[in-house]
Amino acid sequence: MSTIHSAAQPTTPIGKTADYLDQRTKVGVLTKQLVRKVFPDHWSFMLGEIALWSFVVLILSGFFLTMFFEPSMALTHYHGEGPASMQGQLMSVAFASTVDMSFEVRGGLLMRQIHHWSALVFMAGIVVHMMRVFFTGAFRKPRELNYLVGVTMMILGLGAGFTGYSLPDDVLSGNGLRITDGVVKSIPIIGSYMSYFIFGGEFPGEHIIPRLFTLHILVIPALLLALIGLHLFLMVLNKHTQYPGGGRTDRNVVGYPAVPAFATKMGGNFFIVFGVLALMGGTMAINNVWNYGPFDPSPVSAGAQPDWYMLFLEGSLRLMPGQGTEWVIGGYTLSLNVLIPAVVVPGLLFTFLFVYPFLEAKVTGDHREHHVLDRPRNVPVRTGLGVAFLAAFVILALAGSNDLIATHFALSINTITWVFRVLIFVGPVFAFWITKRICLGLQRKDRELVLHGHETGRIVRFANGEYIEVHRPLDEHDRWLRVNYEAHKPLEIAPAMDARGVRRKGYMVDRQWQRVSRFFFEDRVEPVTPAELAAAHAHGGHDELEAERGTPELVSGSGNVEREH
Amino acid sequence: MKALAARRHHRAAPVVLLLLALLVTGGVYAVLAPSPATADTASTADIETGKKLFQANCATCHGPNAEGTSQAPSLVGVGAAAVDFQVSTGRMPMQMNGPQAQQKPRQMDEEQTAALAAYVASLGPGPAIPTDEQVDPALGDSSNGALLFRTNCAMCHNAVGAGGALSEGKWAPALWDVSERNIYQAMVTGPQSMPVFNDANITPEEKRDIIAFLVEQREGSAGGMALGALGPVSEGLWAWVVGIGLIIGAAVWIGAKSS
Numbered sequence: 001m002s003t004i005h006s007a008a009q010p011t012t013p014i015g016k017t018a019d020y021l022d023q024r025t026k027v028g029v030l031t032k033q034l035v036r037k038v039f040p041d042h043w044s045f046m047l048g049e050i051a052l053w054s055f056v057v058l059i060l061s062g063f064f065l066t067m068f069f070e071p072s073m074a075l076t077h078y079h080g081e082g083p084a085s086m087q088g089q090l091m092s093v094a095f096a097s098t099v100d101m102s103f104e105v106r107g108g109l110l111m112r113q114i115h116h117w118s119a120l121v122f123m124a125g126i127v128v129h130m131m132r133v134f135f136t137g138a139f140r141k142p143r144e145l146n147y148l149v150g151v152t153m154m155i156l157g158l159g160a161g162f163t164g165y166s167l168p169d170d171v172l173s174g175n176g177l178r179i180t181d182g183v184v185k186s187i188p189i190i191g192s193y194m195s196y197f198i199f200g201g202e203f204p205g206e207h208i209i210p211r212l213f214t215l216h217i218l219v220i221p222a223l224l225l226a227l228i229g230l231h232l233f234l235m236v237l238n239k240h241t242q243y244p245g246g247g248r249t250d251r252n253v254v255g256y257p258a259v260p261a262f263a264t265k266m267g268g269n270f271f272i273v274f275g276v277l278a279l280m281g282g283t284m285a286i287n288n289v290w291n292y293g294p295f296d297p298s299p300v301s302a303g304a305q306p307d308w309y310m311l312f313l314e315g316s317l318r319l320m321p322g323q324g325t326e327w328v329i330g331g332y333t334l335s336l337n338v339l340i341p342a343v344v345v346p347g348l349l350f351t352f353l354f355v356y357p358f359l360e361a362k363v364t365g366d367h368r369e370h371h372v373l374d375r376p377r378n379v380p381v382r383t384g385l386g387v388a389f390l391a392a393f394v395i396l397a398l399a400g401s402n403d404l405i406a407t408h409f410a411l412s413i414n415t416i417t418w419v420f421r422v423l424i425f426v427g428p429v430f431a432f433w434i435t436k437r438i439c440l441g442l443q444r445k446d447r448e449l450v451l452h453g454h455e456t457g458r459i460v461r462f463a464n465g466e467y468i469e470v471h472r473p474l475d476e477h478d479r480w481l482r483v484n485y486e487a488h489k490p491l492e493i494a495p496a497m498d499a500r501g502v503r504r505k506g507y508m509v510d511r512q513w514q515r516v517s518r519f520f521f522e523d524r525v526e527p528v529t530p531a532e533l534a535a536a537h538a539h540g541g542h543d544e545l546e547a548e549r550g551t552p553e554l555v556s557g558s559g560n561v562e563r564e565h
Numbered sequence: 566m567k568a569l570a571a572r573r574h575h576r577a578a579p580v581v582l583l584l585l586a587l588l589v590t591g592g593v594y595a596v597l598a599p600s601p602a603t604a605d606t607a608s609t610a611d612i613e614t615g616k617k618l619f620q621a622n623c624a625t626c627h628g629p630n631a632e633g634t635s636q637a638p639s640l641v642g643v644g645a646a647a648v649d650f651q652v653s654t655g656r657m658p659m660q661m662n663g664p665q666a667q668q669k670p671r672q673m674d675e676e677q678t679a680a681l682a683a684y685v686a687s688l689g690p691g692p693a694i695p696t697d698e699q700v701d702p703a704l705g706d707s708s709n710g711a712l713l714f715r716t717n718c719a720m721c722h723n724a725v726g727a728g729g730a731l732s733e734g735k736w737a738p739a740l741w742d743v744s745e746r747n748i749y750q751a752m753v754t755g756p757q758s759m760p761v762f763n764d765a766n767i768t769p770e771e772k773r774d775i776i777a778f779l780v781e782q783r784e785g786s787a788g789g790m791a792l793g794a795l796g797p798v799s800e801g802l803w804a805w806v807v808g809i810g811l812i813i814g815a816a817v818w819i820g821a822k823s824s
Contacts, residue, residue: 041820042820044816045820050809085710086711109787116800117804120801120808128809172724269819272811273812276808280807280808284788284803285792287797291794299720301720302720302724303723303796308798308800308801404730404798413732414734
């Protein structure tokens with residue numbers, strides 16, 4: 001007995017509860033580990049939290065909405081507290097319950113608007129988080145799997161948005177469903193069967209709203225929750241990446257412990273996200289379905305567009321020329337005018353996102369683990385490809401808004417469409433090229449800074465009449481940031497013939513990969529080596545002398561760089 | 566009956582029948598057709614003033630007798646409503662050539678507009694300027710108006726009349742600030758690219774319902790700022806600017822203490 005009671009006994013109620021739990025579950029061990037877990041700190045590491053916390057708000061507000069929404073396509077005549085323009089109209093119960101929850105349920109409209117704004121910000125949060133991950137190379141080994149989980153969640157997010165957008169059964173969401181129906185039907189051979197399968201008959205049928213409801217409130221959120229759990233678990237397991245800087249390597253994590261620093265920031269961020277979303281829901285009207293009216297397959301209003309994250313699909317459809325792209329082969333219609341923009345284009349975009357980490361691993365031939373992030377400029381082709389992808393996405397989204405651009409900037413919608421038809425091919429290439437050049441330029445500037453330091457603007461004349469400008473060398477932190485990266489070289493492959501002149505199997509494949517690798521790494525700026533730095537300093541000896549006198553603290557401890565004075 | 570049956574194959578029977586059918590059709594049309602009233606209150610003096618104004622301001626394009634030229638259509642039979650719509654919104658006299666006539670501060674005052682309308686109405690019968698009762702939103706049924714607007718107007722003017730784009734730089738204007746009288750006139754005269762919705766197509770009462778619906782939309786949204794009532798594109802833009810903007814701003818602020 002005495003041995004058990006040798007440790008200090010908890011006295012407070014909280015302490016006793018914790019002790020009770022710990023004796024039964026050993027929860028203390030896990031908690032201790034998590035509390036002491038070190039997280040690197042940077043504002044851009046909070047971008048993923050935007051998506052996470054928006055999702056929490058989505059769940060909370062969505063729970064409220066399910067209490068009042070009736071996913072039924074039965075018809076009813078509306079009589080209620082809603083706008084005068086809705087009274088007596090024939091509509092589905094789904095639409096009527098949406099109007100009712102907005103006008104008769106206390107706080108219902110606020111909840112609906114918070115929910116919808118959260119959905120928009122959720123997807124935007126995912127996009128900015130993905131941009132951070134992509135441009136800093138956080139998807140590299142060992143985080144490829146977590147990256148795939150992330151991309152999958154992004155696509156699930158699109159699905160959640162689409163199914164939710166369609167639930168109120170208003171004209172606008174019905175238009176969206178009609179486009180979906182058309183897209184499904186454009187798939188060769190199985191298209192029409194798929195459409196009947198999805199809608200339970202000819203569009204719109206009587207089943208689609210209940211089906212979308214189940215997907216929206218059960219299947220997709222459950223999958224998202226599970227994947228969020230996996231995403232966070234893998235994040236803890238792999239450890240968080242860190243930005244390059246003094247003392248940060250692939251073997252350590254520099255940051256603050258989870259409690260109190262990191263948890264405080266995370267919690268604070270939750271309240272800010274919730275606050276901003278509530279502010280938007282309370283002051284800015286969104287998707288007032290009674291504006292569009294209950295669904296009826298015939299009307300389409302001007303400015304009929306999907307939510308922003310689906311706008312690229314709308315744009316893709318709007319750009320596709322309709323003439324000559326619908327073929328009838330042996331009595332069967334092949335609608336390339338829908339198939340290409342609505343199936344092939346998103347297919348290409350998503351495939352790029354899914355395969356990129358593996359493509360990059362292949363062309364670098366790099367199998368090491370990476371925990372220190374890349375500065376985007378140090379991998380010019382990756383950064384260029386990412387910007388090209390974003391350019392394509394933005395051009396398509398703008399093309400999907402071509403009517404609003406036309407009215408707001410007094411332009412011809414026909415001209416805008418033609419400009420975007422050209423831009424969608426030229427824009428991403430140009431974006432890639434210019435981004436790559438900027439990255440290479442920045443790398444050269446870094447080299448220049450490391451070798452020669454900052455210009456101080458101080459001109460000194462020596463006794464012999466020589467003028468020089470004094471350059472102030474970088475301090476060691478700044479220098480570390482600029483030299484501590486790796487400029488990958490194109491893959492080197494074994495020769496086509498072996499020593500005995502026999503053709504090597506797999507040479508042709510290797511050569512193709514080498515070509516791709518050359519595209520990635522042919523243009524590169526090597527980091528400054530210690531030898532180069534030493535040579536530069538020897539060359540600019542006078543500068544050093546002056547600078548040393550001006551800022552003596554810079555001389556101390558310059559690591560592997562020998563100074564000679 | 567027998568006599569009629571016997572003469573049914575008479576040589577003149579088809580001609581007689583045809584004449585009868587024409588008479589009936591004409592008679593029924595005369596009774597049922599909407600009678601386009603001309604501005605009957607206009608005095609001869611008004612018409613004279615209008616003619617002078619017309620010749621000074623409009624004849625260059627529309628021809629000295631409003632018979633039309635290669636640049637502009639004939640105004641014979643367009644009615645007082647068309648003149649009142651075009652001139653009171655400043656679209657005519659036209660400021661400049663373009664995809665369509667633009668609105669501008671009106672150039673003719675009330676009296677001049679009325680005189681011009683009287684002159685053009687005197688050239689041939691056409692739709693008259695509606696009475697105040699015909700365009701009173703309080704007398705209309707906005708629910709029926711919503712249905713009609715959705716089916717007939719929303720594809721160009723947006724679901725709540727926020728306006729939209731047409732082909733080749735033309736546009737359907739926003740209806741927030743358009744007077745009830747002008748809305749009615751636009752429906753009966755079909756200015757610019759707009760089709761004519763005559764009284765057989767949409768009855769005068771239904772036109773008033775549409776006006777009631779549009780006026781109701783001016784009260785704004787129950788949900789807060791309407792953001793132009795332009796739909797998901799403007800909502801997405803604000804989600805990025807306000808939502809992501811504020812949150813990232815806060816993230817930078819929270820993260821600022823780290824390094």
